[in-house]
Amino acid sequence: MSTRNATPVSGEIRPRIILTAGDHERLSLLARAAAAKMPDLVSVLSEELDRAEILPSGYPEHTVCMGSEVKFRDDTTGRVQIVKLVYPDDADIAQRKISVLTPVGTALIGMRTGDSITFEAGDGATRRLTVLSARQPQPN
Numbered sequence: 001m002s003t004r005n006a007t008p009v010s011g012e013i014r015p016r017i018i019l020t021a022g023d024h025e026r027l028s029l030l031a032r033a034a035a036a037k038m039p040d041l042v043s044v045l046s047e048e049l050d051r052a053e054i055l056p057s058g059y060p061e062h063t064v065c066m067g068s069e070v071k072f073r074d075d076t077t078g079r080v081q082i083v084k085l086v087y088p089d090d091a092d093i094a095q096r097k098i099s100v101l102t103p104v105g106t107a108l109i110g111m112r113t114g115d116s117i118t119f120e121a122g123d124g125a126t127r128r129l130t131v132l133s134a135r136q137p138q139p140n
Contacts, residue, residue, distance in 0.1 A: 017048060017051060017052045017053065017109070017110025017111060018052065018053050018054075018055060018060045018063050018110055018112070019049070019052040019053070019054055019055070019065070019109070019110050020054075020055050020057075020058070020059060020060070020065055020066075021054050021055060021056050021057070023065055023066045023109075024049060024052060024054050026066070026087070027045065027049055027066070027100065027109070028049055030045075030087065030088070030100070030101070031045050031046050031049065034088075034101060038101060041101060041102075041103065041106060042101075044106050044119075045100070045101070045106045045109075048106065048109060048110060052110055059136040059137070060112075061136070062112050062113040062133070062134055063110065063111070063112045063113075063134055063136075064085060064108045064109055064110060064111045064112075064131060064134045065085075065109075065110075065134075065136060065137065066085055066086070066087065066100065066109075066137070067084065067085065067086065067136075067137030068084070068085050068134045068135060068136055068137055069082060069083070069084050069134070069135040070082070070083055070084070070085055070108055070131060070133070070134050070135075071131075071132040071133040071134075072108065072129050072130060072131050072132055073129065073130045073132055074127060074128075074129055075116065075127075075128040075129065075130055076125075076127050076128055080132065081096075082096060083096045083097065083098045083104075084096060084097045084098070085098060085100055085105055085108055085109065086098065086099060086100070087099065087100060088100070088101050102122070103119055103120065103121050103122050103127075104119075104121075104129070106119075107119040107129060108129070108131065111131045111134075112131065112134070113131050113132065113133055113134055114130070114131065115130070115131050116128060116129065116130040116131075117129055
């Protein structure tokens with residue numbers, strides 16, 4: 001299991017995250033477009049994009065990609081959730097579809113099963129999540 005922080009701690013070494021080339025390109029465009037409206041969150045997403053290992057094709061196994069169904073545990077509360085990570089226009093909390101432009105979504109992108117992350121939630125509280133499983137999106 002590896003650990004990483006969404007907001008880096010000075011001197012901390014964080015493991016690389018993995019993104020598909022398509023996800024990286026589309027997320028980079030999204031970050032640029034949303035920078036003025038959500039500068040803090042986009043800053044964190046941009047840092048993740050800069051650190052990412054980019055796969056030229058295919059989906060990495062057991063890794064959170066856009067469209068993945070993710071089972072994760074909030075290590076602070078012990079609550080387990082299953083969500084689908086989506087782009088902002090497809091977000092619908094009632095259908096358990098969370099936007100990559102939320103603190104949880106940004107924290108999850110690129111993580112692998114067993115990875116944990118500490119991040120600042122929307123309410124300012126520090127949270128820790130652990131990915132329990134990631135099921136890849138089905139091709140259209």
